[in-house]
Amino acid sequence: MSNLMSGAKILLECLMREDVDVIFGYPGGVTLPLYDAMYDNPIRHVLVRHEENAAFAAQGYARATGRVGVCCATSGPGATNLTTGLVDAMMDSIPIVAITGQVTTKLIGSDAFQEADTFGITRPCTKHNFMVKNLNDLPQVVHEAFYIAGSGRPGPVVVDIPKDVFQGQSHYTPVTSIHLPGYKVHTDGHAGQIRRAAHMMWEAKRPLVYAGGGIIHAEGSSDLRELVETLDAPAVCTVMGLGALPADHPNYISMPGMHGSYAANMALTESDLLIALGVRFDDRVTGRLAAFAPHAKVIHVDIDPAEIGKNRAADLPVVGDLRRVLPKLVKVLAELKPTEAAANHESRQNWKSRVNGWKQEHPYDRNTAGDVIRPQHLMAEIDRLSGGKAIVCSDVGQHQMWAAQLIRYNDPRLWINSGGLGSMGFGMPSAIGAQFARPDKLVFAIMGDGGFQMSIPELATIASYGLPVKMIVMNNGYLGMVRQWQELFYNNRLNAVTLDCFPQAEMLAGAYGIKGKTIDKPHQLATAIEEAVHEPGPFLLNVMVSPHENVYPMVPAGGAINEMVLGQPKPAPVAGD
Amino acid sequence: MLQVISLLLENKPGALMRVTGLLSARGYNIESLTVARTTDPELSRMTIAVDVEPHLRKQVIKQMNKLINVLQANDLTEGPSVSRELVLMRVRAPMEARANILKEAEIFGARVIDSSVEGFALEATGDSEKLDEFIDVMRSYGDIDVTRSGIVGVSLEPRKLRLSSPVTTRVGQAAAEARN
Numbered sequence: 001m002s003n004l005m006s007g008a009k010i011l012l013e014c015l016m017r018e019d020v021d022v023i024f025g026y027p028g029g030v031t032l033p034l035y036d037a038m039y040d041n042p043i044r045h046v047l048v049r050h051e052e053n054a055a056f057a058a059q060g061y062a063r064a065t066g067r068v069g070v071c072c073a074t075s076g077p078g079a080t081n082l083t084t085g086l087v088d089a090m091m092d093s094i095p096i097v098a099i100t101g102q103v104t105t106k107l108i109g110s111d112a113f114q115e116a117d118t119f120g121i122t123r124p125c126t127k128h129n130f131m132v133k134n135l136n137d138l139p140q141v142v143h144e145a146f147y148i149a150g151s152g153r154p155g156p157v158v159v160d161i162p163k164d165v166f167q168g169q170s171h172y173t174p175v176t177s178i179h180l181p182g183y184k185v186h187t188d189g190h191a192g193q194i195r196r197a198a199h200m201m202w203e204a205k206r207p208l209v210y211a212g213g214g215i216i217h218a219e220g221s222s223d224l225r226e227l228v229e230t231l232d233a234p235a236v237c238t239v240m241g242l243g244a245l246p247a248d249h250p251n252y253i254s255m256p257g258m259h260g261s262y263a264a265n266m267a268l269t270e271s272d273l274l275i276a277l278g279v280r281f282d283d284r285v286t287g288r289l290a291a292f293a294p295h296a297k298v299i300h301v302d303i304d305p306a307e308i309g310k311n312r313a314a315d316l317p318v319v320g321d322l323r324r325v326l327p328k329l330v331k332v333l334a335e336l337k338p339t340e341a342a343a344n345h346e347s348r349q350n351w352k353s354r355v356n357g358w359k360q361e362h363p364y365d366r367n368t369a370g371d372v373i374r375p376q377h378l379m380a381e382i383d384r385l386s387g388g389k390a391i392v393c394s395d396v397g398q399h400q401m402w403a404a405q406l407i408r409y410n411d412p413r414l415w416i417n418s419g420g421l422g423s424m425g426f427g428m429p430s431a432i433g434a435q436f437a438r439p440d441k442l443v444f445a446i447m448g449d450g451g452f453q454m455s456i457p458e459l460a461t462i463a464s465y466g467l468p469v470k471m472i473v474m475n476n477g478y479l480g481m482v483r484q485w486q487e488l489f490y491n492n493r494l495n496a497v498t499l500d501c502f503p504q505a506e507m508l509a510g511a512y513g514i515k516g517k518t519i520d521k522p523h524q525l526a527t528a529i530e531e532a533v534h535e536p537g538p539f540l541l542n543v544m545v546s547p548h549e550n551v552y553p554m555v556p557a558g559g560a561i562n563e564m565v566l567g568q569p570k571p572a573p574v575a576g577d
Numbered sequence: 578m579l580q581v582i583s584l585l586l587e588n589k590p591g592a593l594m595r596v597t598g599l600l601s602a603r604g605y606n607i608e609s610l611t612v613a614r615t616t617d618p619e620l621s622r623m624t625i626a627v628d629v630e631p632h633l634r635k636q637v638i639k640q641m642n643k644l645i646n647v648l649q650a651n652d653l654t655e656g657p658s659v660s661r662e663l664v665l666m667r668v669r670a671p672m673e674a675r676a677n678i679l680k681e682a683e684i685f686g687a688r689v690i691d692s693s694v695e696g697f698a699l700e701a702t703g704d705s706e707k708l709d710e711f712i713d714v715m716r717s718y719g720d721i722d723v724t725r726s727g728i729v730g731v732s733l734e735p736r737k738l739r740l741s742s743p744v745t746t747r748v749g750q751a752a753a754e755a756r757n
């Protein structure tokens with residue numbers, strides 16, 4: 001069963017066999033044959049307004065579903081525009097496949113029009129990349145790309161395809177198997193190690209679950225919940241792991257790290273056993289590594305052996321897929337419970353109440369003001385309308401940290417943010433991808449006035465497809481996060497952080513045929529957000545907030561995480577007091 | 578001391594760049610690198626000598642093992658291994674020095690591979706320090722041009738090569754289900 005087909009058609013056949021339903025892309029000269037083949041193909045093509053946003057949208061799709069997101073760009077500038085989105089996906093382990101066009105094979109290396117060394121440029125931006133010079137290799141490569149992107153520790157994969165490969169004709173036979181002998185996917189954890197881990201958990205007096213994005217990639221939330229409940233241990237979720245355990249769960253503390261809560265950071269500092277699940281001991285979590293969790297032994301479960309011992313030595317490593325390891329861990333924990341739970345029961349109960357004490361002592365600042373809208377107030381209102389159920393795609397900056405702190409995420413895949421790379425301009429395009437993936441969901445794009453202005457072109461995409469994304473600009477008139485650092489660490493010498501000339505939101509939105517509104521009074525907030533949410537189409541809500549608010553708690557760069565600055569003028573409390 | 582890494586990798590375009598890119602991205606300087614096909618033409622064997630701080634060496638090996646095209650990466654400096662290097666050298670020396678040059682060459686186990694009025698072309702193998710000495714000695718006789726191959730090494734421990742098996746695609750799965 002093989003028919004003569006063009007390379008472009010063969011590519012689309014392969015994509016359909018990978019269950020691709022949408023491609024975020026931008027066409028150009030060398031992808032013309034591909035776009036011609038797409039003309040009568042059922043896969044939906046979404047025309048974004050910049051290739052970087054095609055990659056971010058593909059990520060939004062992937063982050064909201066766990067499925068491989070797909071984007072597409074032409075050669076040269078199209079491909080180079082993708083790179084930020086690729087590196088971003090690499091840092092956060094997000095499965096996307098990027099199809100890039102390349103100049104005709106005969107012209108490669110001749111500085112042809114719109115030629116760039118995409119294969120070379122994207123090599124360090126991807127988990128793996130391919131250039132297909134022979135049409136016969138195409139089907140195999142496409143399936144390998146999807147397999148690599150989606151399996152193991154997920155990541156971005158580029159497939160670079162010259163124009164003549166799209167145009168060539170070949171007999172297409174569906175690929176039934178692929179072979180990547182050097183690609184090791186670690187799945188089952190070592191049974192003995194899992195058993196030892198369970199023993200350690202029962203032996204601990206102050207256990208703490210430290211859960212990250214790996215839980216979400218592994219669809220491990222319900223198993224995580226069982227583990228937490230079986231052990232009755234407190235838990236923190238990193239900025240990549242928000243929603244891995246429901247925010248409303250009684251054992252949940254909050255996010256740890258540079259802008260994590262007092263309770264989360266104190267719990268890490270005082271714990272005697274970190275149960276680290278799908279985390280990478282990122283510097284934004286650990287602060288000064290030498291002072292991080294100084295009393296704790298570490299159980300570290302991760303699918304990537306290179307993460308184990310990279311930043312913090314593990315006392316008990318388990319290399320494996322949390323999807324498989326967690327249920328086994330829960331099973332052994334439950335088996336051991338009758339014999340082992342009693343020994344340290346009292347210590348663990350004391351530990352829990354200490355953690356709860358910290359929570360009550362220094363909760364996040366949620367205060368409102370009478371005359372100005374505080375950013376915290378804005379996030380609290382979004383939280384009220386979300387009820388822990390909406391998808392929130394965030395940009396990067398102060399608003400991101402407040403959205404992470406103050407909005408509840410009661411399910412995985414609701415909180416979508418650029419964690420590792422911290423790419424401004426991520427929020428709106430990722431919301432586009434998430435809304436295509438989850439048309440049933442309320443999707444917020446929360447942005448700063450800086451990041452929003454990196455994404456303005458995508459208003460056209462949102463308008464064109466009538467996507468009901470609720471765009472909320474937390475407008476503080478500054479590149480707030482940079483201003484915060486200049487204020488705190490550079491003697492308040494504010495330079496290049498003032499954002500004047502912000503466009504009038506209703507006029508800007510109106511220019512695209514979208515509803516928009518600007519508010520600046522606390523009493524307008526609730527109704528304005530309700531209006532945005534109840535609007536059937538897109539809505540741009542520009543919220544003028546108090547400009548000088550800083551994000552707290554804050555662990556100064558290089559500090560230990562228990563040395564938090566808790567609020568504006570108050571000096572840092574020291575460990576133990 | 579340099580870290581000497583032996584890699585078995587697929588003989589594919591870009592595979593070399595993935596390995597060297599991993600090192601250059603971390604700011605490590607590669608002292609030498611050799612690569613050639615193995616008995617299986619689809620595979621290459623590479624030996625890299627690189628300056629990596631001791632506490633980061635395990636991490637480098639792990640990162641290399643993650644590369645899709647790499648079947649196996651080993652740290653030769655960790656276990657028993659041997660490594661050798663090849664030197665090709667042209668020595669230009671006056672007639673009266675020729676007899677001594679040949680004598681020295683013999684001491685170092687070097688072979689003459691070309692001889693002309695101007696001098697010799699010599700070939701020597703050995704460990705790198707010994708070759709350093711050889712080069713120093715020959716320099717004392719006249720003008721030299723030297724090309725070194727860089728280290729090639731082999732582990733003396735048996736190492737199991739663990740390869741992944743083929744994976745069935747969705748099409749393959751559907752076909753299998755249809756057959757059942």
Ligand SMILES: Cc1ncc(C[n+]2csc(CCOP(=O)(O)OP(=O)(O)O)c2C)c(N)n1
Pocket residue numbers: 395396397398399400422423424425447448449450451452474476478479480481482
């Ligand atoms: C592409 C990119 N450029 C620069 C930065 C550095 N940066 C981090 S936060 C920030 C300020 C963001 O300002 P805004 O979007 O207004 O958000 P705010 O912090 O005010 O909430 C900047 C410039 C970045 N993260 N990404």
Ligand SMILES: [Mg+2]
Pocket residue numbers: 397448449450474475476477478479480
């Ligand atoms: Mg701002």
